[in-house]
Structure formats: structure tokens, C-alpha cells
Amino acid sequence: MTGSSSGAGPARAARDGSGRWWTAMRWAVPVLAGLALYLLPQPEGVKPGGWAVLAVFVATVLGLILQPMPLGAVALTGLTVIMVTGILEPAVALSGFAEPTIWLIVAAFFISVAFTKTGLGRRIALLFVAVLGRRSLGLAYGVALTDLVLAPATPSNTARSGGVVYPIIASLSEQAGSRPHDGTRRRLGAYLTITAISVNTITSAMFATAMAANPLAQKFAGELGIEISWLDWAVAASVPGLLALAVIPALLYRIYPPQLRDTPDAPAQARARLAEAGPMSREEKIMAGVFVLLLLLWSLGSQLWGLPATVSAFVGVTVLLVTGVLTWGDLERERSAWTTLTWFAVLVMMAGQLQKLGVIGWFSQTITGATGGMRWEAAFVLLTVVYFVSHYAFASNTAHVAAMYGAFLTAAVATGAPPVMSALVLGFIGSLYGGLTHYASGPAPVLFGGGYVTLAEWWRLGAVVAVANVAVWMAAGAAWFKILGAW
Template sequence: MGVAGKQERKPAQVSKDKEVNFVSLVITVAVGAIIWFIGAPTGLDEKAWHLFAIFVATIVGLIIKPMPMGGVAILSITTVVLTGTLELQDALSGFQNTTIWLIVIAFFISRGFIKTGLGNRVAYVFVNKFGKKTLGLSYSLLVSDLLLSPAMPSNTARGGGIIFPIVRSLSQIFGSDPEDGTEKKIGSFLTKTAFQGNMITSAMFMTAMAANPLAATIAGEAGVNISWTDWAIAALVPGLVSLLVIPYFIYKVYPPEIKETPTAAQIATEKLKEMGPIKKSEWSMISVFLLILGLWIFGEKIAISATTTALIGLSVLLLTSVLSWDDIKKEQGAWDTLVWFAALVMMASYLNTLGMIPWFSELMGGAVSGMSWIWALGALALIYFYSHYFFASATAHVSAMYAAFLSVSMAAGAPPMLTALILGFFGSLFGCITHYGSGPAPVFFGSGYVTQNKWWGIGFGISVLHILIWVLVGGLWWKLLGLW
């Protein structure tokens, strides 16, 4: 019986470990093959068209996921080389990109927040100080997210790994659970607010979400160099306004039944007592965070780049044993990001070099010809934002559309830096509209506290607010900064 039982379990284990969905893989390959064999349009180099076919197939693969993202990227790089579209050294050139290494190293640094418990401590401190009312409790969670976001490029890890467990715990303590129909007591409000706040903080720093450095890299290929400081300063005012307005909007249109939460502060106090005084490792983490934040802001004045800063921070964490090399090896999200990020950056770069992006820009430029750059940029930005309904990944969306929309807007006369930043910010903000359009969305939505109808309805209302805030308030701020 024991042997038979073992034999019965083996097939299930094989099935569980199987990573390739061959139906999705065939669809992905078919899309690329169709584009490949259609043939290059007049005026476009054949290699550029072939690379475009592989690029589109890669984006489809990232969306329908025939295998993990890293696997899709490896297949794409291999295809680029085997088809003779690019030489091997060109196909691997993405791994030399310093912005890619910035985001990868930032993943490692963010592990320190989780390992030391500092991320949870920060959140509980703010809940303790400002959590006596439900609205104040939501703001405390958003401020926690904001403070962690510059050094945590995985908004899924930040929102789903640190903020969401606290939201879930607080909701259940106040007797709010979707399983017994009490989700509207407080859980629905906190879940929706924490998620939407994560979308805002993701837009505010280049290192707050993985697609942001990708946008900055693509902008650099178009001649628009965005520094970490450029991004943060431009996003500061509209970002803070959004963080103030959005929770209040949700509070009004989707109000919690419990308006007062006097015991939240007590709960946070108990959690902090359980954690004890700040540990040596946490002090080291705080010191490194302040060091890298300072160098990201002022480092360029002393010739220290953002990526060098990240390397300095990681080195200190290793020297102080806050992180071990085993921690680095186990950070799967970072290594996965390195592979797919390198593939996308490589293809985006060579699509520009081979003439695909300039060709498309000239073609699309005709659609907005005769329009002032303000109206052209506005129309293109709206299309860029709401086309996210068709994407299950911010990275896939940015990869597919950012370069083209940037180049067309610039061809219409829009100021390059302004255009690059607006599209960059929208690359995070458009995650607000659906329950599948960003990494943290399935985590928060999967808790069952918010129905799909409410998620989409409130999300659309928030998208309108974001556009108004970032265009009107942001527009005035960017005028003061001299961006237009």
C-alpha cells in the first residue's frame, strides 16, 4: 500500500512542476510567425520588421504566460540570434544596461526591509500614531508605503508582502471578513485604499516599480535622459495630492461601516512590543536607506550614479551581515527581472536603431498632424492610459507602447522631458483600473473584500481623478519646473 501510494503521487508532482503551457506557447509563436511572414512594409528594413515580430510575440508571451517571464525572455533572445536578426553580442547587450542593474540591486536592498522586519515596524508605527479613525488608518498605511517605495522596486512585494498582511489582520480584528458577509465593515475600504495608494507610490519614484526604469531606459534611447531626481521631483506634488485625495474619494463613494478604530493604535502597540526594541540589523537598514536616498538625490553632483549608489548600499548590507549571499541568491524576483528586463531593453533599443520606431513615429505623426502639441499629447496620453484594459502587466504595456507614443508625441512638438515623464507616471497609475493590470492587484482583489464591479467602477472614477490631478496640478508644477 505504501509503495502504491508513492506511485500514485508521482504523476501529480510532475504535473505540478510542469511550467510550459503548450497551447499558449503555440499562440505566442503563431502571432510572431504571422507578423514575420507578412513582410516588412515599404521603407522599413527587413531586420527591423523581423525583430518587431519577435518583440510582439514576446509581449504576447508576457501577457498569456506560456511559461514564466524569464523563460519567455530566454526564448526571445535565442530566437533573435538563431534567425540572424541580431548577432549574439547584440542580443545579450541588455545585460550591460546600468538601469537594469539598478532595479535588480534595489530588489536585493528591499529584501533587507522584509528580513529585518523594518518594513512592518514602519507600518505599525504609523498605524499607532494615526490609526484612531478609519480614514486616518488608511492614510497611515499609505504613508508607510510611500516611505518604503524609493527602495522597494517590487510594488507587489511592498503592497502584497508588507501592507496587505497588515490590512488583512486589521480587518479581521475588527470583525470584517468576506466569508461571513462583513467585508464592508472596514476590510473593503482598507483593501481598496491600500491598493490604490500602492499605484500612486509606484508612480512617484523611478525605483518604486519595475516598469519605471524600463520607461526611463527607453526614453534615454530617444535622447531624453531622466535621472532619479528628475523623476522624483516631477512626481512629488501631483503624487502627494493624489495620496490625499484618493483615500477621501474612496471613503465617500465606498464608505466603511466602522468609522472609528480606537483599538487599531492599541493593536499596533502590541505588535511593536512583540517586535521589541529596534534591532542592530534594523539600524543598519535605516542607515543604508538614508545613505542611498541621499546619494540618489545628490550623488550626480559628486559623480556617483544611481546604479553605483545601489551597489554601495548593497555592499554595506553585505558587510554588516544584514543580508547574506544566500539571501541574494534566493531573491528570485530580482534574477527573473534581470533576464526579462534585459531582453525587453535589448529589443526596444534595436527597434530604434534599426529604424522601426522612427518609421512608426512618422506614420503615426500623420494622425495628429495639424493638432497643437498639447492636444496631441493629451489624446495620446489618454489612449496610452486606457489601453491598459487590454494588458495584464504594466511591464508588458510599457514595453509595447511607451517608445512609440513617446516618439509620436515628440514628433508632434511636445516637450521631450515632459512627455517622457507623463507617460512614465501613467505607466504606474493606469494599474488603478482593473483587478489584473498590476502585480499587487490579484493579491488585494483575491482577498474577496471587493467585488469586481466595485473594483472596476471605483477604479474608473479614480483614473479620472488621477488624470485631472496629474494634468492640472502636475501641469502647473511642471510649468514651475520649466518642463514646458
């Protein structure tokens, strides 16, 4: 026993030493990267404080990747640094917590709790299993088709993904014995989650009304004399979009497969459980009514009654509270919602300040100026790739489109690229990069907050899907645009 103990001591010490070294590195990399960037000369055109915000933003993003502390703690640290150093006034630094999109995400988490608590999510999941449940791949295509059907009438991709798709995924995973934190996440939940964000970026790109930033891109294009109607957008996106929806779930099934693949008995079991469940309960009926109400409000509320998507979401949450379907305790216990509120609000604030303080404008001018003298084909490919990759610095599709779409479209047209094609492709990209990171778009933190996919997996798979999407949309899109006469 003495020998065993003496051998375990050095081994444990080595493990502890290695752990301390890795912890130190996870702190050192963000801090040193932020300091190094801060010490570089501030470019002309960047307003005072802009370069410092960029330094803290980069350090915070690296901290979120390496996680020397939990996500919320890392974000609060970055927020504190910005306030203590006087880079931004507290009122400005805390403004991200007043961002409506952030609270839409929080409300989506609460709605998903009601889906699970009432059992309606389980009932919907069983219906999916009964129809498509013989294989996990079939369930993934069911998620894709659900998103596609809802997309044209749901301008908020966050509401669509967080309020509709995510609860179904959670219930399907639970039914399959796949949970986030007990070692079973890869059984089914992880695959469905990463598929959901990937297909959401595709469906968001397919219709001008499927994502909030798409009408903004239409507006910017119109200001340059390039008119794109709703039908123009849908027709142009139809072929590459449908092809991408067919390819991406199968690609993820191959490179990130669920442990549970074939479930031949699942449909019969699902039908049996539906029979055992019997008629819908009062709570399920209320939840179903709220669900339909939310779809109506998200689809038509802003046009008919001037209700933003966030207000509509809180209408649904309030109805659930008043009717007793949810309690305040349910909301308090939803830790993922409050954690997501913290880190996403900080990132959205920083990204907004980078735009206001001229950092994004400087970046756009630098990149677009590099295309001088190139053939339009090569210049256009370069611009689209740079525009896509630059989304790593953004926590919002809308912010990215608002900051850079006009500049990149202007540069593309200046190189000789066909105007309509340029406007459409850059418009599509404004949705397609929404799955690059766990903060890249509104749906991303909702799905990431479910806990099924790790941070490293999300970033790796986000890059792989991005490459696949660019290949499909560039190749199929170019051929389809040629048929349509767009170039």
C-alpha cells in the same frame, strides 16, 4: 461507488480537455500573432531586422500576458528565438543583462530582504499602523505621502519605490496576515501594492528630479527653444499632482478594495508591539544607517560624486553583506529578484533594439503625420493619448521619452499648441504611464515581483488608473495652466 467513479471520469476528462485547450491557446496566440506581424511588409525607414524584432517582441509580451510558461521561461524563449534565427547577434541579444536599471531593480529586492530580516521593516510598519492604522485607506495615504516626501530628492523612482516603499508594504501586509501565495493577498497586500505603483507614477511626474527621464524631457524641450526650470515644472504639476494623489488611492479602494478595511484596534496593538520589541537591535541600526546612506547617495550621489543610482544601491547591499546583516544565501534564495532580472532584461533589450532599428521612429512619424489639418486642441489631445498608450510597447520610461518625446513635442508645437504647455504635459505623461503594465517602468517589476497582484489584475487596474490620471491631469491641469498663463 462504481457510479460515483464513472461519473467523475468524464467530468475529469472534460476538465483535462478544457485545460489542454486553454494551454494550447496560450501558446497559439503569441506564436500566430508574431508570425502574422513578421509576414507583413516592412515599412520604409525601418532598418533590416527591426520588423523581426517587433514580431518577437509582440509575441513575447503576449506570452508574458497569457503565461503558457512562467515569466522567466517565456522571456528566455523569446531571447532564444532572436538568437537562433539570427535576427540579433548573441552579444546584442544578451545586452539587456548589462543594463544598469535591471540591476538596480535586483539590488532593490535584496535591500527589501534586509528590511524584513532585521525587523526594521516591521518596526517601520508598526509606526505607520500606530499613526494611520485605523483604516486600510489611511495606510494607502501613508504610502502616498512617503513617496511624495522622498520624490523631489530621489531621481530614481525605482530606488524610491523598490528600496523604500516596497519593504514597508511587505511588512505592513505581513503584519495584517496578508501574504502573496497562501490565499490572503487580497486582505491588504494587493491593495497597497497597486496603490504604490499608482502613486509612484504621480509623484514621479511632480518634480523634474523625481524620475530619471524628466531631465531628458527638459533637455529635448530646451533644444526646441522651450526652457523649463525645476520650479516651473514643480508649480505646474502641483495642483493636478496633489489632486491625483487624493483621488487615486480612494478610487482603488472602491474598485479593488482590501478585504481588511477597518482596524480600530490596530494603533493600540501596534504601540504595544513596539514596546515589546524594545530598543533597536544592532542589525536594525545597521539597516537604518544603510537606509539613510542610500537616500543620501540616491539624492546627491550622482551630482556630488558621480555615483549612478545602481552603483549606490550595490554600495548598500555590499555594506549589508560585509556587516553580516545579509548573507549570500539570503540573496540566492530571493527567487523574485532573479526571475525579474531575466524577463525584464529581455524586454528592455528588445525595446532598445526597436528604437535603434527605426521601428519607434517609423511609428512616431506615422502617428504625428496623422494630425495634419486638425485644430490644435484636438490634435494635442490625440497626440497625448497616443503617446500615453504607446507605452505598452516599452519597458522603460527613459527609453520611451528618449525615443518619442521630441517627435511628439515637435508635432504638437507644429499644430499650434502652446509650446510650454505641450512640453510640460508630455513631460508629465513620461512618468504617468509607468504603471500601465508590469514591465512599464523600473518600479513596476519590483512591486509586481512581490506576488500580491496577478498579471491580469495589474493590466486591468493599470488601464483604469491611467484613464483616471489622464482625466485629472487633463482637466485640472488645463484649468491650472490657464491660471498660470501657459495657454
